[in-house]
Every structure is written in structure tokens, then in C-alpha cells.
Amino acid sequence: MVDGGACPWNLNCHSCDKFVMSGADLLYWLRKREQWQTLAERAPDDATADYLHQVFEPTARAIDGLEKALAGLGLLQDALALDLRRPQDYFHRMWSTAFRAADLAAAAEYGEGEYGEGEYGEHATTNDEEACA
Known part of the structure; x- marks a missing residue:
């Protein structure tokens, strides 16, 4: 939280449409992706591994969009x-x-495009988004 205040959305980051990711977060999230992949690789069976991949999929799309x-x-x-x-x-x-995580996940689904087409300008932070970091 910016300024150390209490989260007005009750720390519900996983389903919060105000959750944002910045460039400073990229290495953290790349490490998290590696951690989840390692957990899935060590799963006792394929069903558990598939479940772990499914749970992390929205975050993986947001990481791809952030990149x-x-x-x-x-x-x-x-x-x-x-x-x-x-x-x-x-x-x-x-x-x-910073960018809304939901927008980043949607951007990752657009497929392989050229970087720098200006498609991310509308996703720049607003004061509302900066409150959740």
C-alpha cells in the first residue's frame, strides 16, 4: 500500500481489479513463476501438476503482459x-x-505483436491504481 495505509479493498489482491504491477515487480514475479513451475514438476501426480498450472495461469499471463x-x-x-x-x-x-494486472493478462493474450506500437499507453497508472501496489 502506498504511504503504508490500510488497503481499502481488504487485501484481496487475487481478485482485485485495482491490483497493479510495475517494472520493479518483474523479477519478483519471474521468480514466483519459477517457484510454481518447480512445485508443479514435483507434484505427486499429473492431476496435481495440472491444477497448479491452472491456478497460476492468470498470473503467468499478467507476467507475459508486463514484459x-x-x-x-x-x-x-x-x-x-x-x-x-x-x-x-x-x-x-x-x-x-504500473499497469493493472488484468490489463496485462489481456495484453498477453493478443499474441505476438511488435513492441512499441503504443498499445500500452492507455494502461498507465492512475491515482486509483497507485493506491494498490
């Missing part, structure tokens, strides 16, 4: 190089440019 959006803005390499162990400038574009 496309960052590439379109020319920020993908910066996001991949970000070292979260060092103090950061929270006013840098990497931290302050």
Missing part, C-alpha cells in the same frame, strides 16, 4: 537488470509506471 508492456516502453532491460537488494529511487519510471 510486453515494459518492452514497448523501452524499460524491459532496465527491469531485468534491477537489483532489489540496493536502495532504489522510488520516483524512477521503473517504480512509478
